[in-house]
Amino acid sequence: MEERPLHNACAEKWDFNWLLHRAAQRVGSSFAEEVAKHGISVRGQLILQALANEELQRTQLKLGAMLGLDKTTLTSELDKLERSGLVQRVPDPNDRRVRTPVITEDGVELQRKVGTALADVERAYRERFSDEEMAVIRKALMNLADGEAPVHGSCI
Numbered sequence: 001m002e003e004r005p006l007h008n009a010c011a012e013k014w015d016f017n018w019l020l021h022r023a024a025q026r027v028g029s030s031f032a033e034e035v036a037k038h039g040i041s042v043r044g045q046l047i048l049q050a051l052a053n054e055e056l057q058r059t060q061l062k063l064g065a066m067l068g069l070d071k072t073t074l075t076s077e078l079d080k081l082e083r084s085g086l087v088q089r090v091p092d093p094n095d096r097r098v099r100t101p102v103i104t105e106d107g108v109e110l111q112r113k114v115g116t117a118l119a120d121v122e123r124a125y126r127e128r129f130s131d132e133e134m135a136v137i138r139k140a141l142m143n144l145a146d147g148e149a150p151v152h153g154s155c156i
Helices: 006-013 016-036 042-053 060-067 071-083 105-126 131-146
Strands: 087-092 095-103
Touching (some): 016 105, 042 060, 042 087, 042 095, 060 071, 060 095
Antiparallel strands (some): 087 095
8 A cells, every 4th residue: 555645644634724834834834944043033024114105104013003013013013123223212292101102214124135035935836726827815814814704813
């Protein structure tokens, strides 16, 4: 009897949820490894991306809500980014308790580099599929992500 790799045996035996989780783990790990090469975390990249793409500045509280990051997690990530010179927290002139994170020039440069590297990682996964297959996969994932109830938590 021919032995199949454990992954194939699991894929046949286990359910849809396991397959989605396993795929998300693999892609997420690839992204995390690539981002780590640049000295930041996936959450750090997410924050830099949000700050680089924002035309309007957001307070820490609003940024956390937009990204689905709790106050403690966001503060910890901003501390790391600020120590690295990638972000500054500017005090609100009207309320000294409020801070607005602003991406620095170094942060913009790093975010572009990491964004390009992550696009390459994603492209490698997409190349496994035809354009038609990717359209079906994307549609199915969007359908699953939309669901019937709001989803709480981080977008990572």
